Amino acid sequence: MGTVGCNSSAAESSSEASEGWSGTPPADPAVLGERCDEWVSCAGDAFCDYGSASGWPSCGEKGICVAFPEACDEIDLPLCGCDGVLYDNACEAAAAGVGTQGAAGCTAPAGRFACGFEFCESGTAFCEHVIGHGQPESWDCRALACTGDLEGCACITDPSPCGDPHYFPGQFCSGVANGGTELTCLPA
Known part of the structure; x- marks a missing residue:
C-alpha cells in the first residue's frame, strides 16, 4: 500500500516499538520516526501513521510519526480514514493528517x-x-x-x-x- 509520502517507516533500536510503552509515555510530542499512539501525539510537522507500525492499515494502535506529504498523485484507490471519512487514496488521508483503515469502517463508494x-x-x-x-x-x-x-x-x-x-x-x-x-x- 505505498503511495507517495504516506508509508514512511523508521526502525528503533529499542524493543519497545513492537511491545508498547514500558512505564509512563513521554510528555512531549513524538518527532518523525518515533512511536505514537492515542496517548502520544506527533509534533506539528508529522502525523501518526498507524499502518507504518503494523504493516496493515489500522486505527487506534501504535503508529510511527511520518511527515505530511508535499503533494499527492491522482490515484483512484479509495480508503477509509481513521476518522470514518472516505478518502480518494492513502496520500489524501495523510495530507489531512489521518491514518487509514483500508475498506473497514466506511460504506463502499458507488460502483x-x-x-x-x-x-x-x-x-x-x-x-x-x-x-x-x-x-x-x-x-x-x-x-x-x-x-x-x-x-x-x-x-x-x-x-x-x-x-x-x-x-x-x-x-x-x-x-x-x-x-x-x-x-x-x-x-x-
Whole structure:
C-alpha cells in the first residue's frame, strides 16, 4: 500500500516499538520516526501513521510519526480514514493528517465493493482472498476475464486464479455486497 509520502517507516533500536510503552509515555510530542499512539501525539510537522507500525492499515494502535506529504498523485484507490471519512487514496488521508483503515469502517463508494483493505470496481474486478502457506493473508483486486454475458463467479475459469491446485485445492467463490465477487483460495 505505498503511495507517495504516506508509508514512511523508521526502525528503533529499542524493543519497545513492537511491545508498547514500558512505564509512563513521554510528555512531549513524538518527532518523525518515533512511536505514537492515542496517548502520544506527533509534533506539528508529522502525523501518526498507524499502518507504518503494523504493516496493515489500522486505527487506534501504535503508529510511527511520518511527515505530511508535499503533494499527492491522482490515484483512484479509495480508503477509509481513521476518522470514518472516505478518502480518494492513502496520500489524501495523510495530507489531512489521518491514518487509514483500508475498506473497514466506511460504506463502499458507488460502483465498488470491499476487498480486504481496499475497494474493487464492481463488474470489472473480483476480490482474490488468499490464505496460507506461511504467507500473510492477502486480498487483491484482480481483473475479471469475462466474455459474453458471464458475470461474477462464472468469469473466474480454469486455470484457477488460485494457482496450482496441488497447493490450493480449496477455492470458494461467492457474491458479496454491491455486486462484487470474492474468490477465496485455501491451502492444502
